[in-house]
Amino acid sequence: MQILLVEDDLSMQATLQRALLRRGMQVHLVGDGLQALQRWQAQPPDALVLDLSLPGLDGLEVLAQGRALGLATPVLVLTARSTVGDRVLGLNAGADDYLPKPFDLDELEARLRALLRRSSTATAAPSGSDHSVQLGHMRYERDSGAVYHLGEPMDFTPRERALMQALLARPGQAVAKERLYALVFPGEATVQYEAIEVVVYRLRKKLAGTGVDLVTLRGLGYLLKQSQG
Numbered sequence: 762m763q764i765l766l767v768e769d770d771l772s773m774q775a776t777l778q779r780a781l782l783r784r785g786m787q788v789h790l791v792g793d794g795l796q797a798l799q800r801w802q803a804q805p806p807d808a809l810v811l812d813l814s815l816p817g818l819d820g821l822e823v824l825a826q827g828r829a830l831g832l833a834t835p836v837l838v839l840t841a842r843s844t845v846g847d848r849v850l851g852l853n854a855g856a857d858d859y860l861p862k863p864f865d866l867d868e869l870e871a872r873l874r875a876l877l878r879r880s881s882t883a884t885a886a887p888s889g890s891d892h893s894v895q896l897g898h899m900r901y902e903r904d905s906g907a908v909y910h911l912g913e914p915m916d917f918t919p920r921e922r923a924l925m926q927a928l929l930a931r932p933g934q935a936v937a938k939e940r941l942y943a944l945v946f947p948g949e950a951t952v953q954y955e956a957i958e959v960v961v962y963r964l965r966k967k968l969a970g971t972g973v974d975l976v977t978l979r980g981l982g983y984l985l986k987q988s989q990g
Contacts, residue, residue: 762786762877765806767823768839769815777810779867786873794818801827804832808873813840813851821854828855835876839864852940853947859939868980875935875981879939894929897972897987901929910971920945921964924957928975928985937982 764781767775769792774843778788789806791797792817798864801809801823809827813820824836851859858872894901900909906926908915917925923945927936938957945960961983965975972988 762808762873763806764808764810764873765787765791765797765801765804765834766810767791767794767815767820768810768812769793770812773812776920777866777869781870782874784870792816794820794823798823798826801832801834805832807834807850808876809834809836810869810873811838811856821850824851824854824856837869837872837876839869847967849939849943852937852943857940858937871980894932896929896985899971899973901926915967917964917967920960921967924960924964928983931984933984933986935978935981935984941983945958 762784764783764786766774766777766788768777768790771792774790778790783789787803789800791800792815795817797811798818807931811820811824815823816872820838824838827834827836835857836855837858837860838851839860839862839943840851841862857876860869860872873887892903894903898911899915901907902909906922908917908922908925908929926939927941927944940952942957945957961975961977968975974986974988975983976986978984
């Protein structure tokens with residue numbers, strides 16, 4: 762696993778590099794935002810570990826510009842900015858996961874490996890055509906955003922639909938809770954972070970009998986998968 766670690770604190774650089782090397786990962790170090798963007802574009806790694814407070818170019822700008830260039834590398838943001846608003850900013854800019862400092866090194870490894878697993882399965886073609894996803898007894902039409910159960914359109918509230926579409930865009934893959942919050946409650950800073958759990962609960966009830974389960978993965982987020990049996 763090739764990791765590009767973007768961190769300007771030399772002590773943190775050394776600690777993380779040693780820890781990840783011991784876990785079988787190859788780590789390339791960059792301490793400047795502009796250099797990070799150039800390195801990311803020239804030699805895309807398997808995963809990018811990105812601090813937000815960087816000289817040269819802020820981490821959020823590195824992330825936004827990288828995504829604008831079409832760089833699809835999984836990105837794990839590391840930062841001391843731990844408020845929900847900061848997490849939402851990072852996820853809206855294109856981060857795949859978010860780990861506030863201080864953090865446990867084992868958790869960092871687990872999250873990186875989870876990102877790589879999701880990234881590798883994302884390249885597999887979904888059931889159905891490029892324009893639709895078939896999961897259980899449900900069909901999701903990408904172009905229109907409509908969801909059908911046994912050929913009949915399903916009725917969702919706008920927030921339920923936003924959550925459903927985010928999960929159906931990556932069936933079988935976990936989507937971080939923070940990312941879902943940003944998609945379901947865009948620009949609604951007064952909404953409590955836990956409100957996403959209410960939408961999940963309501964959507965889970967509507968999925969009963971569809972052959973699709975909405976699964977909670979502690980520490981990773983939520984995913985949709987075909988029911989067993």
